[in-house]
Amino acid sequence: MKNSRARVLLALLLGSTLIACSSNTNDTSSNNTTYRPTGDLGVIIERASGQVQIVNHSHKQQISEIDGLGDLSHASIVYSRDERFAYVFGRDGGLTKVDLLKDKIDRRIIQSGNSIGGAISQDGKLVAVSNYTPGGVKVFNSDTLELVADIKATIVPSKGLTKDGLPYRSKVVGLVDAPDNKFVFSLFDSHETWVADFSGKKVEITKYTDIGLFPYDALISPDGRYYIAGLFGEDGMALLDLWHPEKGMRHILKDYGKGDKKLPVYKMPHLEGWAIAGDHAFVPAVGQHKVLVIDTKTWQQVAEIQAHSQPIFVMAQPDNRQIWVNFAFPDNNTIQIFNTETFEKVNTLQPGPAVLHMEFTPRGEHVWMSVRDSNEVHVYDTKTQTLLKTIPSKSPSGIFFTNRAHQIGL
Amino acid sequence: MKNSRARVLLALLLGSTLIACSSNTNDTSSNNTTYRPTGDLGVIIERASGQVQIVNHSHKQQISEIDGLGDLSHASIVYSRDERFAYVFGRDGGLTKVDLLKDKIDRRIIQSGNSIGGAISQDGKLVAVSNYTPGGVKVFNSDTLELVADIKATIVPSKGLTKDGLPYRSKVVGLVDAPDNKFVFSLFDSHETWVADFSGKKVEITKYTDIGLFPYDALISPDGRYYIAGLFGEDGMALLDLWHPEKGMRHILKDYGKGDKKLPVYKMPHLEGWAIAGDHAFVPAVGQHKVLVIDTKTWQQVAEIQAHSQPIFVMAQPDNRQIWVNFAFPDNNTIQIFNTETFEKVNTLQPGPAVLHMEFTPRGEHVWMSVRDSNEVHVYDTKTQTLLKTIPSKSPSGIFFTNRAHQIGL
Numbered sequence: 079m080k081n082s083r084a085r086v087l088l089a090l091l092l093g094s095t096l097i098a099c100s101s102n103t104n105d106t107s108s109n110n111t112t113y114r115p116t117g118d119l120g121v122i123i124e125r126a127s128g129q130v131q132i133v134n135h136s137h138k139q140q141i142s143e144i145d146g147l148g149d150l151s152h153a154s155i156v157y158s159r160d161e162r163f164a165y166v167f168g169r170d171g172g173l174t175k176v177d178l179l180k181d182k183i184d185r186r187i188i189q190s191g192n193s194i195g196g197a198i199s200q201d202g203k204l205v206a207v208s209n210y211t212p213g214g215v216k217v218f219n220s221d222t223l224e225l226v227a228d229i230k231a232t233i234v235p236s237k238g239l240t241k242d243g244l245p246y247r248s249k250v251v252g253l254v255d256a257p258d259n260k261f262v263f264s265l266f267d268s269h270e271t272w273v274a275d276f277s278g279k280k281v282e283i284t285k286y287t288d289i290g291l292f293p294y295d296a297l298i299s300p301d302g303r304y305y306i307a308g309l310f311g312e313d314g315m316a317l318l319d320l321w322h323p324e325k326g327m328r329h330i331l332k333d334y335g336k337g338d339k340k341l342p343v344y345k346m347p348h349l350e351g352w353a354i355a356g357d358h359a360f361v362p363a364v365g366q367h368k369v370l371v372i373d374t375k376t377w378q379q380v381a382e383i384q385a386h387s388q389p390i391f392v393m394a395q396p397d398n399r400q401i402w403v404n405f406a407f408p409d410n411n412t413i414q415i416f417n418t419e420t421f422e423k424v425n426t427l428q429p430g431p432a433v434l435h436m437e438f439t440p441r442g443e444h445v446w447m448s449v450r451d452s453n454e455v456h457v458y459d460t461k462t463q464t465l466l467k468t469i470p471s472k473s474p475s476g477i478f479f480t481n482r483a484h485q486i487g488l
Numbered sequence: 489m490k491n492s493r494a495r496v497l498l499a500l501l502l503g504s505t506l507i508a509c510s511s512n513t514n515d516t517s518s519n520n521t522t523y524r525p526t527g528d529l530g531v532i533i534e535r536a537s538g539q540v541q542i543v544n545h546s547h548k549q550q551i552s553e554i555d556g557l558g559d560l561s562h563a564s565i566v567y568s569r570d571e572r573f574a575y576v577f578g579r580d581g582g583l584t585k586v587d588l589l590k591d592k593i594d595r596r597i598i599q600s601g602n603s604i605g606g607a608i609s610q611d612g613k614l615v616a617v618s619n620y621t622p623g624g625v626k627v628f629n630s631d632t633l634e635l636v637a638d639i640k641a642t643i644v645p646s647k648g649l650t651k652d653g654l655p656y657r658s659k660v661v662g663l664v665d666a667p668d669n670k671f672v673f674s675l676f677d678s679h680e681t682w683v684a685d686f687s688g689k690k691v692e693i694t695k696y697t698d699i700g701l702f703p704y705d706a707l708i709s710p711d712g713r714y715y716i717a718g719l720f721g722e723d724g725m726a727l728l729d730l731w732h733p734e735k736g737m738r739h740i741l742k743d744y745g746k747g748d749k750k751l752p753v754y755k756m757p758h759l760e761g762w763a764i765a766g767d768h769a770f771v772p773a774v775g776q777h778k779v780l781v782i783d784t785k786t787w788q789q790v791a792e793i794q795a796h797s798q799p800i801f802v803m804a805q806p807d808n809r810q811i812w813v814n815f816a817f818p819d820n821n822t823i824q825i826f827n828t829e830t831f832e833k834v835n836t837l838q839p840g841p842a843v844l845h846m847e848f849t850p851r852g853e854h855v856w857m858s859v860r861d862s863n864e865v866h867v868y869d870t871k872t873q874t875l876l877k878t879i880p881s882k883s884p885s886g887i888f889f890t891n892r893a894h895q896i897g898l
Contacts, residue, residue: 113589115526117571117893136569136612159546159850161527161571179523200851202546257807257852258871277871301766301808321809321829356711357767397667397896398711399731419731440569440894441610442667461668461687483527484850484891486807 116161119178119480120437122448122455123166125150126473130166132178135439135446135479138457138467142181148172148188154195154476157483158220159202164478165220167196173207175223178480185223189216197255200486204276206253206261212240213247215263215274227281232268252296252307252349254487256320264293264307264316271296271307271318271327286327289316297349298487299374308349309335317377330377335364345390345406353394353401355418360401362389369403371421383421386412391435395460396442400424404433404447413447415463425463429456437477448474526571529588529890530847532858532865533576535560536883540576542588545849545856545889548867548877552591558582558598564605564886567893568630569612574888575630577606583617585633588890595633599626607665610896614686616663616671622650623657625673625684637691642678662706662717662759664897666730674703674717674726681706681717681728681737696737699726707759708897709784718759719745727787740787745774755800755816763804763811765828770811772799779813781831793831796822801845805870806852810834814843814857823857825873835873839866847887858884 119141122131129145147153149170156165163184166174171190176183191211198205204226206217213231218224230247237246248267256262259277264270271289275282291311298305305318313335318327347362354360359372363382369392371381387409393402403414410432415424431451438445444466447456450473457467482488529551532541539555557563559580566575573594576584581600586593601621608615614636616627623641628634640657647656658677666672669687674680681699685692701721708715715728723745728737757772764770769782773792779802781791797819803812813824820842825834841861848855854876855868860883867877892898 113572115568115570115572115589117526117567117890118569134570157527158525159528160525160544162523162525179525200853257809259853301806303807396711397713399667441896443610443669480527481891481894484894486851 114179116178116480119161120446121155121164121166121176121178121478122471122474123150123153123155123476123478124472125153125450125475129472130164130176131471131474132176132181133455133469135444138444138469140469140471144176144182146183146186147174147176150475152194152475155478155482156196156198156205156488157478157480158198159483161480161483163220164480165196165198165205167193167207169193171209171211173205173218173223187218187223189218189225194249194251195253197253197261197487199255199259199261199276200257201259204259206255206263206274208250208253208263210249212242212244213249213265213267215250215253215261217261217274217276227274227276229272229274229281229283231265232270234267237267251294254296254298254305255302256298256305257302257486260320262296262298262305262318262320264289264296266292266294266310269293269311271305271316273318273320273323284323286318289327290314290329294346295349297352299354300486302486304374306330306349306352308346310346331361331372331379333379334361334370345388347389348391350391353392353418355394355398355401358418360392360394360416360418362392362403369401369416381421383416383423385416386414386426393436393438393445394418395445396438396440400460402436402445404436407432410434427458427463429465430454434475435477437479440479440481446477448477450474524589526588526890529571530856531565531574531576531586531588531888532881532884533560533563533565533886534882535563535860535885539882540574540586541881541884542586542591543865543879545854548854548879550879550881554586554592556593556596557584557586560885562604562885565888565892566606566608566615566898567888567890568608569893571890571893573630574890575606575608575615577603577617579603581619581621583615583628583633597628597633599628599635604659604661605663607663607671607897609665609669609671609686610667611669614669614671616665616673616684618660618663618673620659622654623659623675623677625660625663625671627671627684627686637684637686639682639684639691639693641675642680644677647677661704664706664708664715665712666708666715667712667896670730672706672708672715672728672730674699674706676702676704676720679703679721681715681726683728683730683733694733696728699737700724700739704756705759707762709764710896712896714784716740716759716762718756720756741771741782741789743789744771744780755798757799758801760801763802763828765804765808765811768828770802770804770826770828772802772813779811779826791831793826793833796824796836803846803848803855804828805855806848806850810870812846812855814846817842820844837868837873839875840864844885845887847889850889850891856887858887860884 118136132141151169164176174186190209196207215229217227233245248265253263271286273284290309293307294310296307307316314332361370369383387405413427430449455469528546542551574586584596600619606617625639627637643655658675663673681696683694700719703717704720706717717726724742771780779793797815823837840859846857865879
């Protein structure tokens with residue numbers, strides 16, 4: 079794999095592109111909202127209605143519901159470093175800044191035609207969004223949502239022109255933040271990973287080319303050291319050690335993927351869901367009813383765990399004691415819990431139809447899960463795996479608690 | 489080492505022991521205090537004046553100063569799970585609950601004659617304090633500070649009676665919280681470690697006896713798995729694997745300590761300062777000018793790093809890339825930074841007289857340090873090790889940011 083380094087001088091685009099949108103505050107809290115701390119809050123995506131719920135995970139209750147967020151399929155969230163604002167990345171290119179203290183939209187812009195996630199910089203001053211159309215990354219001032227940098231992805235001549243008559247640029251996926259105010263992301267159509275360094279006065283971009291065919295998603299380890307991109311076009315994954323960027327990217331897990339069997343894959347697993355616990359990463363197998371156990375020193379598979387169906391998210395409790403696994407359709411009514419030390423199955427739960435996402439409370443006593451097709455969020459005790467509370471929610475998908483503000487890569 | 493298990497039925501003491509104390513709000517913030525998020529706040533102990541500063545680490549500024557907290561030598565802090573309240577453990581037995589949104593003392597009690605730190609339970613509902621006089625642990629409702637449990641330490645007959653005419657009970661040290669609503673602590677005079685499990689309706693206490701002579705402090709690993717007590721009376725340390733409590737405690741690092749040389753030890757190192765980064769723990773050597781590198785799989789020393797003087801705190805950046813070390817008197821004007829991968833020295837700083845404590849911002853871009861005898865708190869950039877800001881403070885010692893609310897053992 080090649081490693082080319084280019085200093086790219088990005089224009090500071092100071093023209094504001096703010097678009098004011100309606101918001102609807104619906105504060106059902108009985109608390110005094112003028113003294114609302116933000117350490118135990120969260121936001122739940124209500125995909126079908128373009129709304130989000132603000133919740134409190136100490137009291138296991140909804141605080142408010144906010145609408146006007148557009149198309150929230152596959153939406154994700156990052157938080158400001160003070161845990162006041164949630165930045166919601168919508169599929170329609172919408173970037174919405176939600177104020178958790180005022181229960182309303184603070185600002186909202188449409189920054190592209192089609193986007194797929196975002197990240198916030200280590201210092202909290204920049205919010206980056208990865209876009210499909212037009213392909214690239216836009217970086218915004220986290221206070222004002224003014225555009226700070228527009229990083230255009232590589233042109234892919236074989237793809238011709240877009241409907242706007244412009245050269246087609248690669249889709250961008252797997253965008254994460256890394257230490258030293260960097261953003262790392264991958265280019266699906268041009269098989270690249272780029273590192274954009276915002277720590278200096280000029281943005282500096284390092285490009286890794288030929289990383290493997292069609293990176294489709296990525297993760298970064300909790301310490302911000304390893305960036306790992308999944309490959310849609312071939313088996314294996316591409317790993318960048320950010321402590322040694324000079325070594326370039328390398329292939330790992332060469333058998334990881336669909337293999338020769340060309341299994342029917344109902345959904346490619348989410349890589350955000352990689353659980354790294356101690357020396358092991360617990361990884362959803364592609365198209366197989368297995369969780370793979372990877373040694374994070376050698377990046378070799380050392381074991382596999384038989385599971386109920388094709389895993390989607392594999393999440394480790396904050397104490398790393400157990401992993402919680404959800405599954406692809408049609409088995410997405412089930413959750414399994416495994417011990418990270420013995421790999422034994424601890425429990426199988428059937429919360430209901432379409433369990434899409436899980437989020438642990440910061441110290442791990444509870445896990446919240448969205449049960450989309452029963453319009454509920456369930457709160458379980460992690461130790462006993464008993465249901466503690468059911469919270470009504472409209473087609474809930476992603477659940478995001480504010481402690482993510484304090485974690486590299488989240 | 490023996491492992492005896494006893495079910496202890498602790499009386500629920502419902503009588504309130506609240507003592508109202510004066511508070512002094514001095515809000516110098518220009519912000520609208522009715523919309524103050526709590527994710528980027530912190531509290532700094534101003535030991536000499538019995539005050540604390542509330543600070544904001546996004547803006548690197550003091551928000552307010554609160555007095556009336558009593559004797560704050562060796563004071564430490566834990567946070568409520570919503571990051572609104574700081575529980576300050578004073579040396580005089582004072583337990584003070586400070587409201588970071590109202591800039592004032594919410595409640596304050598004198599719960600013993602002499603205390604040495606505390607912890608908050610995983611669910612945030614219990615605050616525990618470890619006491620020297622009378623020896624034991626008291627556990628309080630975190631909302632009201634009402635006494636929930638009074639765990640009396642082992643009587644030590646050889647120590648006779650206290651001045652109150654009561655049997656002397658062992659001092660309690662090294663109190664931490666652990667997953668599943670447990671508190672773990674050690675008994676200095678009776679050479680024990682106890683685990684108090686508050687997850688059920690009755691408190692269940694497991695006692696490990698003969699753990700080693702005179703445990704004086706302890707730490708718990710970031711995942712809550714390993715509890716390690718330092719021993720004042722002999723070399724080595726005592727380790728409890730909380731995933732396997734049935735195995736009891738075992739001695740590790742048999743050469744760790746003063747050894748045969750009986751070095752002059754100016755100050756026993758803080759164990760809270762153990763940095764665990766990857767497979768290594770970085771540990772201050774006792775009385776020697778070294779940082780020891782320990783393999784956390786085998787708990788054997790694998791390397792040592794020559795340092796400027798006797799280390800006190802060895803702290804890892806949140807990205808685990810570097811450790812920051814401060815030193816005992818008379819060399820406590822100096823800080824050294826080492827690379828955790830190569831063990832090479834990165835830099836030596838001289839911030840000023842008596843650098844007592846360091847605290848990293850949650851994602852690690854900055855480190856704050858208290859320079860007691862110049863009455864300043866310094867904020868450094870961790871990447872460049874340059875001074876960014878100096879904040880006036882009266883004899884500052886401990887610095888504690890609210891993201892500790894979300895971390896096991898802090």
